[in-house]
Amino acid sequence: MLNNSLFSRLEEIPALLKLKLGSKDYYKNNNSETLTCDNLRYCFDTLNKVSRSFATVIKQLPNELGNNVCVFYLILRALDSIEDDMNLPKELKIKLLREFHKKNYESGWNISGVGDKKEHVELLENYDKVIQSFLAIDQKNQLIITDICRKVGAGMANFVKAEIESVEDYNLYCHHVAGLVGIGLSRMFISSGLENDDFLNQDEISNSMGLFLQKTNIVRDYREDLDEGRMFWPKDIWHVYGSKINDFAINPTHDQSVLCLNHMLNNALTHATDCLAYLKHLRNENIFKFCAIPQVMAMATLCKIYSNPDVFIKNVKIRKGLAAKLILNTTSMDEVIKVYKDMLLVIESKISSDNNPVSAETIQLLKQIREYFNDETLIVRKIA
Structure with a gap:
């Protein structure tokens, strides 16, 4: 007899097939004359190698905006690859991070042997092609990308020798590596003319979009990191539950390990209502889907890893079928709210019955998110 879990997985099969069959070659469908063919081909081919999930999401965007965001992503991916290379001497790493935004104006520049994974090393070894694509972008978007790249690199450099001690440090670090990206994307949306100037005064919720992801x-990448x-x-946070950060890997199922995990996830959940506020401001359907899909995927991931000690053993991911279903179904604010509601119910079912502060905070956060669903400003408006 088939159980409900298996039924739900069977329902994901059509979504997987539809996503695979309906997947288009973004490059072939791109008519932009602003980027050279060879370099644009390289950028999108590389994007597929370094992040298949983002390569799927970027297909939601109109051509020229998609081109610009692809280049923006690869520039940030290159920065991240420098930061993640733990074999790179710290002084050289700091220098590269602080000066990286200038490299985008140096035709022919690349660097060999830097990166934590093969595809990241190859990206930096062929970075001259990314530079050529960047230089072909209009000046307004070049300035947006350069400003964000400079700030992200400087922020990363500040933490090369510093430990993330406090929650304030954590928020600042996440702002540098992700919140600024959200702010930069908002500015690119405005620059494209597809979104209005409202986002110029919405840096806080743009920041939260990045922080939630x-x-x-x-949290998910604990074991890999x-x-x-x-x-x-x-x-x-972690020192409340253990004397060393690897204590949780040694005793993954211990109550203190799971409490620490959920404490970290509570911190992420504090950004959920800001993300909903951001999405409700969007007017363009394609941009909405581009922004909403990663958010529902993150909520699904958070749902899967809540109270899940496997996080301390391996990298935990949501099923490919569920991911496909979320990608195809995330088309409106109604659908986003529906996913959030479903995920909150699952999280709620996983909350410990013990009377502890972490569980109490989770319950309060879920209540706040649900109250936000009733906000009349969330009533779905017609997307242009």
């Missing part, structure tokens, strides 16, 4: 990934010799969990 980043914090969810930081631990094995690579890096860690982004703030000591002020």
Whole structure:
């Protein structure tokens, strides 16, 4: 007899097939004359190698905006690859991070042997092609990308030798590596003419869009980061539950390990209502889907890893079928709210019955998000 879990997975099969069959070659469908063909081809081919999930999401965007965002992403991915290379001497790493925004104006520049993964090393070894694509972008978007790249690099450099001790440090770090990206994307949306100037005064919620994604990934990536010799969990949180950060990997199912995990996820959940506020401001359907899909994927990930000790053992991911279903169904604010409601119910079912502060905070956060659903300003408006 088939159980409900298996039924739900069977329902995901059509979504997987539809996503695969309906997947288009973004490059072939791109008519932009602003980027040279060879370099644009390289950028999109590389995007597929370094982040298949983002390569799927970027297809939601109109051609020229999609081109610009692709280049923006690869520039930030290159920065991140420098930061993640734990074998790179710290002084050289700091220098590269602080000066990286200038490299985008140096035709022919690249660097060999830097990066934590093969595809990241290859990106930096062929970075001259990204530079050529960047230089072909209109000046207004070049300035947006350069400003964000400079700030992200400087922020990363500040933490090369510093530990993330406090929650304030954690928020600042996540702002530098992800919140600024959200702010930059908002400015690019405005520059495209597809969104209005409202977002110029919405940096706080643009920042939260990045923080929710980043914090969810930081929690999910505990084991991978631990094995690579890096860690982004703030000591002020994890030290409450263990004397060393690797204690949780040694005793993954211990009550204190799970409490620490959920404490970290509560911190991520504090940004959920800001993300909903951001999405409700969007007017363009394509931009809405581009922004909303990663958010519902992050909520699904958070739902899966809540109270899940596997996080301390391996990298936990949502099923490909569920991911496909979320990508195809995330077309409106109604659908986003529906996913959030479903995920909140699952999280609620996983909350410990013990009377502890972490569970109490989760309950309060879920209540706040649900109250936000009733905000009349969330009533779905027609997307242009």
